[in-house]
Amino acid sequence: MEGVDHLADERKKAEFNVEAMKIVWAGSQHNLEVSNRISKLVADDPAFRKDDRTMLPRKELFKNTLRKAAYAWKRINELRLSEEEASKLRFYVDETAYTDLHWGMFIPAIKGQGTDEQQRKWLPLAYKMQIIGCYAQTELGHGSNVQGLETTATFDPHTDEFVIHSPTLTSSKWWPGGLGKVSTHAVTYARLIIDGKDHGVHGFIVQLRSLEDHRPLPGITVGDIGMKFGNGAYNTMDNGVLRFDHVRIPRNQMLMKVSQVTREGKYKQSDVPRQLVYGTMVYVRQRIVADASCYLSRAVCIATRYSAVRRQFGSQNGGPETQVIDYKTQQSRLFPLLASAYAFRFVGEWLEWLYTDVMQRLQANDFSTLPEAHACTAGLKSLTTSVTADGIEECRKLCGGHGYLCTSGLPELFAVYVPACTYEGDNIVLLLQVARFLMKTVSQIGTGKQPVGTIAYMGRIEHLMQCRCNVQRGFAELSADLVEAAVAHCQLIVVSKFIEKLQQDIPGEGVKQQLEALCGIYYLSLLHKHQGDFLATSYLTPKQSALANDQLRALYSKVRPNAIALVDAFNYSDHFLSSILGRYDGNVYPKLYEAAWKDPLNESVVPDGYHEYVRPLLKQQLHTARL
Ligand SMILES: CCC/C=C/C(=O)SCCNC(=O)CCNC(=O)[C@H](O)C(C)(C)COP(=O)([O-])OP(=O)([O-])OC[C@H]1O[C@@H](n2cnc3c(N)ncnc32)[C@H](O)[C@@H]1OP(=O)([O-])[O-]
Numbered sequence: 056m057e058g059v060d061h062l063a064d065e066r067k068k069a070e071f072n073v074e075a076m077k078i079v080w081a082g083s084q085h086n087l088e089v090s091n092r093i094s095k096l097v098a099d100d101p102a103f104r105k106d107d108r109t110m111l112p113r114k115e116l117f118k119n120t121l122r123k124a125a126y127a128w129k130r131i132n133e134l135r136l137s138e139e140e141a142s143k144l145r146f147y148v149d150e151t152a153y154t155d156l157h158w159g160m161f162i163p164a165i166k167g168q169g170t171d172e173q174q175r176k177w178l179p180l181a182y183k184m185q186i187i188g189c190y191a192q193t194e195l196g197h198g199s200n201v202q203g204l205e206t207t208a209t210f211d212p213h214t215d216e217f218v219i220h221s222p223t224l225t226s227s228k229w230w231p232g233g234l235g236k237v238s239t240h241a242v243t244y245a246r247l248i249i250d251g252k253d254h255g256v257h258g259f260i261v262q263l264r265s266l267e268d269h270r271p272l273p274g275i276t277v278g279d280i281g282m283k284f285g286n287g288a289y290n291t292m293d294n295g296v297l298r299f300d301h302v303r304i305p306r307n308q309m310l311m312k313v314s315q316v317t318r319e320g321k322y323k324q325s326d327v328p329r330q331l332v333y334g335t336m337v338y339v340r341q342r343i344v345a346d347a348s349c350y351l352s353r354a355v356c357i358a359t360r361y362s363a364v365r366r367q368f369g370s371q372n373g374g375p376e377t378q379v380i381d382y383k384t385q386q387s388r389l390f391p392l393l394a395s396a397y398a399f400r401f402v403g404e405w406l407e408w409l410y411t412d413v414m415q416r417l418q419a420n421d422f423s424t425l426p427e428a429h430a431c432t433a434g435l436k437s438l439t440t441s442v443t444a445d446g447i448e449e450c451r452k453l454c455g456g457h458g459y460l461c462t463s464g465l466p467e468l469f470a471v472y473v474p475a476c477t478y479e480g481d482n483i484v485l486l487l488q489v490a491r492f493l494m495k496t497v498s499q500i501g502t503g504k505q506p507v508g509t510i511a512y513m514g515r516i517e518h519l520m521q522c523r524c525n526v527q528r529g530f531a532e533l534s535a536d537l538v539e540a541a542v543a544h545c546q547l548i549v550v551s552k553f554i555e556k557l558q559q560d561i562p563g564e565g566v567k568q569q570l571e572a573l574c575g576i577y578y579l580s581l582l583h584k585h586q587g588d589f590l591a592t593s594y595l596t597p598k599q600s601a602l603a604n605d606q607l608r609a610l611y612s613k614v615r616p617n618a619i620a621l622v623d624a625f626n627y628s629d630h631f632l633s634s635i636l637g638r639y640d641g642n643v644y645p646k647l648y649e650a651a652w653k654d655p656l657n658e659s660v661v662p663d664g665y666h667e668y669v670r671p672l673l674k675q676q677l678h679t680a681r682l
Pocket residue numbers: 190192193198199200201202232330331333334336337339425426429477478479480481484488491495
């Protein structure tokens with residue numbers, strides 16, 4: 056029934072102040088206020104409609120994305136939105152687009168790797184969208200191995216220019232978002248060659264298309280790489296292919312904060328670590344961790360609400376059947392994901408702090424925390440995206456058959472999210488970076504150097520102090536085990552940041568108690584999953600392990616009456632969730648029924664193709680039957 060809240064009884068069960076929890080989730084009262092205002096602005100505007108996205112053919116879908124991006128920009132300007140509000144608007148529009156790369160990578164690359172002069176020249180153009188940029192690093196032949204890139208930027212001292220060239224097919228840029236059809240410029244990564252000497256990979260600003268008629272400039276071949284996984288989803292993005300045929304750019308378009316090339320062709324390295332060339336990736340990995348909680352919480356919100364609506368079995372004396380959320384098996388799959396969404400929110404907040412801290416230290420020429428920042432961003436990006444991608448799929452299964460319908464919102468959410476396990480660093484490749492950092496730390500403990508920050512605990516592990524290890528020896532052979540160690544290290548960070556959050560003053564009746572229960576579910580479910588390892592290494596006795604499992608089950612029961620309120624605290628509008636199963640009012644069945652009739656296949660009673668392909672078969676069967 057329209058207007059009735061089918062989840063009202065569930066909401067009455069809540070034992071905490073939901074409004075106060077919304078503030079905790081949003082990060083502050085101010086953030087909540089901005090989110091409320093901007094999400095309503097988007098939801099109320101029919102121009103931002105997205106319920107037809109999975110049914111549109113690619114060209115129409117893409118054009119629609121261009122329209123939405125242009126309209127969003129128009130509204131941002133008309134309403135004079137601040138940068139914070141504008142980025143919230145893009146978030147609630149919820150459509151992957153070339154603008155993500157423009158704001159999320161092109162501008163940060165110039166900010167992070169450009170000199171002050173370069174920033175003064177390029178940033179105002181980019182901020183006004185008078186140029187549109189992308190981040191062109193990956194090539195057909197190499198993505199993970201950045202040092203293996205083949206594109207060259209050869210300095211020509213006669214003209215004071217770089218010649219950008221793609222020497223092989225495998226050196227074609229391949230994947231950059233926004234490149235295929237829209238970007239006018241790209242921060243392009245290429246090997247710097249001066250006087251025959253290869254100085255490794257550097258970033259260059261290259262114009263790709265004319266600002267007049269949008270045609271590729273001479274020497275540039277550019278296009279889209281084709282359809283990707285799923286309907287709608289990431290196909291709103293023009294991931295592209297790009298080849299350079301001796302394209303000339305002025306010398307001052309090499310990003311020169313980290314290293315410079317002089318007029319005379321001398322290569323100079325600033326007093327900063329070379330790894331800062333990778334700085335944009337560190338920035339984006341940190342953002343991806345913050346985003347993971349958004350994606351996971353969306354899926355969990357849908358699955359939790361639907362689990363309270365859905366009933367199967369267990370009817371007594373003709374009474375209602377059991378809500379599937381009351382099955383312990385459903386809780387043991389759902390509640391750890393609910394807890395993970397909160398855990399990732401808090402670790403994301405902390406990582407943002409860590410990143411800001413590292414940036415401030417870099418300004419003061421203190422590079423000491425850079426390796427830890429790299430390990431944390433790489434490792435947490437890997438952990439949170441893997442858990443989130445698997446978690447979205449688990450939420451689909453938690454919704455049974457209806458979860459497989461596009462109108463559940465889950466298939467598109469999965470399709471749009473799953474490449475996060477690959478982009479911005481393949482998750483295994485990133486964990487190997489963490490493993491390398493851990494091994495290096497162990498090798499230094501032996502020499503008496505005390506580890507600090509997220510690795511301080513290693514200094515307290517007795518047997519590590521006796522370790523004498525060489526970082527390279529056996530690394531490849533043991534890499535699968537080392538990856539597991541890296542995951543465990545990252546899980547420890549997530550748990551410890553959750554616990555630190557609980558040590559803060561958290562206002563609101565019952566809020567802290569709910570968070571404590573979720574934190575318990577988070578670490579006890581990990582303990583449960585890995586209890587074999589804990590038992591094998593005698594870190595747990597069988598008795599302790601059994602007690603931990605009892606405690607975990609008790610926490611599921613504690614969270615159960617609060618489950619709906621805990622997902623309401625994410626504060627997602629029906630427009631943003633875009634899911635019939637996750638509707639705030641729980642009015643699932645009538646809306647599923649209604650939506651089915653809107654499918655294009657139901658526009659006619661007899662389908663297109665019946666007369667050509669079905670009727671002849673039926674006739675043939677009649678004929679055979681008569682024989
Ligand atoms: C959002 C959607 C859009 C998506 C966009 C994209 O996907 S864009 C494309 C995204 N593409 C990718 O994400 C590609 C992924 N690949 C990579 O990032 C790199 O190729 C690599 C890190 C795997 C290897 O790096 P390498 O070949 O240089 O070799 P190496 O391992 O020998 O390391 C040497 C030293 O450098 C250190 N160090 C490394 N990175 C960093 C850092 N960021 N910061 C600080 N430090 C760093 C490392 O710890 C080591 O230190 P140590 O031990 O000597 O003290």
